[in-house]
Amino acid sequence: MINVASAGVSDVASLSSVWAVMEAARAGAADAQKAAEGLAKGFLPAVSKALASGTHATGFAIGYAVVFPAYLVVQILPRQNAIMYGLADGGRAGLDLAKESLRPAPQPMLSIAPVSA
Numbered sequence: 433m434i435n436v437a438s439a440g441v442s443d444v445a446s447l448s449s450v451w452a453v454m455e456a457a458r459a460g461a462a463d464a465q466k467a468a469e470g471l472a473k474g475f476l477p478a479v480s481k482a483l484a485s486g487t488h489a490t491g492f493a494i495g496y497a498v499v500f501p502a503y504l505v506v507q508i509l510p511r512q513n514a515i516m517y518g519l520a521d522g523g524r525a526g527l528d529l530a531k532e533s534l535r536p537a538p539q540p541m542l543s544i545a546p547v548s549a
Contacts, residue, residue, distance in 0.1 A: 502519075509515055 506516070506519065
């Protein structure tokens, strides 16, 4: 069995150890705060910018890959036929649906009842 002598509160070494631990904790908290501020100032905006750029490039590529071939098909086909009428009607229906989907929902008017005394 190992006997460990318990240090009393009046022991100077134990007080200096507690003080050293408290100072280390304060210094660690300050270092963590500085690191977090540096992260917020440098790394996170860079990641956000990269994600926005990648999203834009992906949307551009998809849009270009869909619109350009459709435009070529429309230019090649004769104007007065069932396919062109169908494309025009489908385009108008899609545009109407997009406009309806993007329109803000109407907000109901709140009726305020008079306060009776």
